[in-house]
Amino acid sequence: MASDKSYIIVGAGVFGVSTAFHLIKKYPNADITIVDRDAFDQDTRVAASWDWNKVVRADYDDIVYCKMALESQDMFQNDLLWKPYFYQTGIYWMCRSDYAQEVIDNYKKLGRSADLAAVPIDEARKMYGGLFEDADYTGVKEVLINKTSGWATAGECLINITREALRLGVKYKQAEVASLLLDNGRCAGIKTGAGETLTAKHTLLCTGAYTPKLLEYCAQASGNNELCAGDRIVAGGITTGMTRLDEESYRRFASMPVGVQGYTAEAGPFIGSLPPTRDRELKWWGQKIFKNDTEVLPGRIVSAPPAKRDYGQWDVSSKLKEDIDYANHVFYGKNSAHWNMEKHRICWDAFTSSSDFIISPHTAAKGLYVATCGNFHGWKFFPVLGKYIISMLEGTLEPELCEKWGWDRERPDPKFFADFPRHDMKDLLDPVRTAKL
């Protein structure tokens, strides 16, 4: 019989690792196992959380995430454990909506004084040595600028915090989770692809973009269709691209802020450009966010990452590479026209139509919980996610958050959410050349 303080956490991204870390701090003798198909320190991982770098910012128009991001950023700024991964470079956000003003209002409501300002375009163009002088300002109302945001070395931080959790007593098992152990409406653990079983009082799915597909398998294995995600979660992919800066460009761009091109929900997702890493690699993410509808079981269609072991993340079509060239152009125009795009990767995350996380008991089985759906913005909450997830597990999460992050809740029309996957991967592939004999 599994002890009360036993936990299986499927998925070693920020949602899973943050939970394991906070749990072992709170209950040093708890029995906690992270299960992931990838080793936490292997060369290539499928996790969205595993990346060269991610934006850390608290400029949200949604006050819940604004508050939570400030809490998280306080850790990145002040906590010795998190500080080494954070670079406080500021952010340069070209706004085409009233976003800047709403963000400033939120900071006021929360009684925070951030170094935050909405700057007219002409003035903004001259800042930071004119790095963004040749950006595309079509439709831009003003530029939101502040010093407090920045970016983190995401993969390194994820790996090192995982290592710290293991040092404190968390166990790590590398295995593919194939289904759940269900008995009389209660989840008692998981079954791996190799047929091994693992039991615990609590089973938490932090499985990112793979969640809908996994739940289809779990539903089929148990005959309980209520397990399926249905229209709650959609897996979406986004392309990232990198260039290695030459000597001269590096000197100019080394201390740049995070750049963001913001659009209205009708016009499309925001595009970002991240400052160069220690290896002088400057990164963009593109504007095409796509799903990959797949018949995962006979008659069961959900969006899922490609079936390959690494989600095929390095197989990037020329159309998706063009998406990165476009991003490069709208940020730097002539200043970067000569840069060579060296690396491209597709990153898969889980989306809800409201852009809210799901942090909730699963209503179809006792002992089963879900904590994922980063919606392309979840990484920055890494230091604090686990605290909220433990509150959920223990039934002490604020009612407002239970409602917002619930498994069963009303879900809005995704048309108001600019980043919701609107493209289909099949339309973005290179034409298939048929082999001639």
Ligand SMILES: Cc1cc2nc3c(=O)[nH]c(=O)nc-3n(C[C@H](O)[C@H](O)[C@H](O)COP(=O)(O)OP(=O)(O)OC[C@H]3O[C@@H](n4cnc5c(N)ncnc54)[C@H](O)[C@@H]3O)c2cc1C
């Ligand atoms: C291109 C891109 C840029 C982004 N930029 C930012 C940013 O700048 N700032 C920000 O805050 N956020 C950003 N995000 C969002 C952020 O990366 C995600 O929201 C967050 O990392 C999701 O974390 P997760 O733990 O839910 O999932 P993941 O990190 O994807 O982890 C899921 C884990 O579950 C494992 N898994 C899944 N199924 C199984 C199974 N059946 N068996 C075993 N293991 C399994 C996977 O191997 C994986 O390790 C970005 C996302 C993308 C794609």
Ligand SMILES: *[C@@H]1O[C@H](CO)[C@@H](O)[C@H](O)[C@H]1NC(C)=O
């Ligand atoms: C992360 O861990 C590695 C390996 O232990 C170490 O070399 C590196 O300095 C750590 N990174 C930070 C920022 O602490």
Ligand SMILES: *[C@@H]1O[C@H](CO)[C@@H](O)[C@H](O)[C@H]1NC(C)=O
């Ligand atoms: C979509 O995913 C399925 C497997 O889940 C895979 O067979 C298919 O090739 C994928 N589509 C693309 C475009 O890779």
Ligand SMILES: CC(=O)N[C@H]1CO[C@H](CO)[C@@H](O)[C@@H]1O
């Ligand atoms: C209002 C304000 O002071 N904004 C600052 C944001 O950060 C940049 C870079 O550090 C400054 O130049 C701005 O003055």
